Amino acid sequence: MKQFLIFKSLPMLALLLLMATVISFTTVQAYASETGDQEVNQHVFDKAKLLSTTEQEELEQMCIDYGTKAGIDIMILTHDDPNAVYAEKYIEDFEDKIVDGDRVYILVDMQNRDVFMEGYGKAETYIHSKRIASIIEEITPDLSDGNYYDAFTTYIERSAAYMTDDSELNYDHDYTAGTPQSSDPNAPNYDATWRGSSSSGQAEVVDIISNVWVQLLAAVTIGIITVSVMAFQSGGRMTAGSGNYIEQNNSGLIGRRDDYVRTQVTRMRKPQNNNNSGGGFNAGGFRGGMSGGGSSHSSGGGKF
Secondary structure (H helix, E strand, C coil), rough: CHHHHHHHHHHHHHHHHHHHHHHHHHHHHHHHHHHCEEECCCEEEEECCCCCCCHHHHHHHHHHHHHHHCCCCCEEEEEEECCCCCCCHHHHHHHEECCCCCCCEEECCCCCCEEEEEHHHCHHHCCCCHHHHHHHHHHHHHCCCHHHHHHHHHHHHHHHHHHHCCCCCCCCCCCCCCCCCCCCCCCCCCCCCCCCCCHHHHHHHHHHHCHHHHHHHHHHHHHHHHHHHHHCCCCCCCCCCCHCCCCCCCCCCEEECCCCCCCCCCCCCCCCCCCCCCCCCCCCCCCCEEEEEECCEEEEEEEC
C-alpha cells in the first residue's frame, strides 16, 4: 500500500520540481540582470526635466562621441526627488546596477541644489578629485543661472580632455612613487592594491554568472531543495505539546532566584564634525569613496 502511494505521488513531485525549476531559473536570470549585467545604452537621464528634447538628444550624442574618443562612458544624471538619497550615494547606487567599466558621472540634484561628480575605472585615475573640483568650479555659474545645457557641455568636453592628460595621476592616492601604480606584478611600480584598468577578472565573473548552463544548474538545485522541503513538511506535524504531559492541578512554581551572569559595556566613538571639502586622505590612503558594490571612485561636488 505504501509503495502504491509513493508511486502515485511521483507525478505530483515531478510537477512541483518542474515548476520550482522554472521559477528559480527565471529568478536567477532576473537577479543577474539587476546586479550588474545591464549594458550602458543611454547616457543622459534627465529626471528633473531640465533639458528640452533637442538638448537631450544633442548631449546624448556628445556623450557618445567624446566618450568613444576618450575611452570612457560619460554619464549625466538629474533628479528633483525629495526622497532620494544624498548625491554621492545616488551615483554609487546607479553605478552598482550596471556592468563595471570606465565611467564618469555628473549628478544635478535640484531638490538640494547639489552638483556632484564621480569617476570609475580609468576615469577614477584621470578625472581625480582635484580635476573634478576644477570642473565643478567652472560649471557652477551656468548651473546657478539655469544654463544646464552649457554646463553639461563643458562637463563633457573637460572630462574627455582630462583622459589624455597624464599629469598628477596619483592625486587621490597616497603613493610614494612618482609614476601611476600598476597591477602588473612584473612592473617596477607594482602595487597589489591598485585596481588598474584591467577588468578581465570581472569579465570572467560576469561570463560565469550569465552562462545559461550555470543558471540552469542553480535553478535545478534550488528546485530540488524546494521540493524536498515541501515533501518533508507534508509528512505530518507534531500535535502534542508540553500541556499534554503536565498535570495542571498538581503543578506550580515553587521557587525563584536571580543569578548574576555578566556585565556588558558598549563603547561608541564620538562623532566628529568634519565639513572640509578639501579632501584629505582617509585611513586607507585614498581621497575618493567606495560604492556599496565595492567599486572605488574619485569624487567631488558642491552647491549651486
